[in-house]
Amino acid sequence: MIDSLVSSPTIRMLEQTLDFTEQRHNVLLEDIANVSTPGFVQKDVSVAEFQKSLQDAIAKNWTSNNNSYHPESNEAADFSPVSSQVQVKPAEVGNTMAFHDRGVRSMEYLMGQMADNAMAHNAVSQLLKSRYDMTTRAIKLQA
Numbered sequence: 001m002i003d004s005l006v007s008s009p010t011i012r013m014l015e016q017t018l019d020f021t022e023q024r025h026n027v028l029l030e031d032i033a034n035v036s037t038p039g040f041v042q043k044d045v046s047v048a049e050f051q052k053s054l055q056d057a058i059a060k061n062w063t064s065n066n067n068s069y070h071p072e073s074n075e076a077a078d079f080s081p082v083s084s085q086v087q088v089k090p091a092e093v094g095n096t097m098a099f100h101d102r103g104v105r106s107m108e109y110l111m112g113q114m115a116d117n118a119m120a121h122n123a124v125s126q127l128l129k130s131r132y133d134m135t136t137r138a139i140k141l142q143a
Contacts, residue, residue: 009069014128015084021121023088043090049076
């Protein structure tokens with residue numbers, strides 16, 4: 001009973017999203033730190049690809065009878081089949097102007113992405129906390 005509360009698909013998805021946003025934050029920080037390094041090319045992780053994997057896994061979970069939730073790895077991230085761990089796969093950003101040294105960098109883009117990522121991380125953290133709080137209350141009621 002308690003195991004199903006702690007390992008529910010919702011909690012796994014929130015933990016995976018939290019892991020994703022933490023790792024993406026590090027990728028964006030590396031881009032910011034190297035914004036003036038000659039030849040450095042910005043990297044990022046596709047949020048859309050990550051979200052698509054989660055959406056597909058949720059859709060499969062809803063249609064299956066066995067409560068299975070297994071996002072498939074894609075170009076953005078590798079998902080662990082047995083845990084909530086995610087390994088991001090950063091790729092070069094090609095949507096901004098290249099400098100003479102092949103470097104692609106835009107501080108405005110980076111700061112915007114950093115703010116978006118931080119908001120997503122904070123929202124998921126709050127949702128996960130509320131789920132854990134509900135689980136704690138359920139355990140206390142059973143005791």
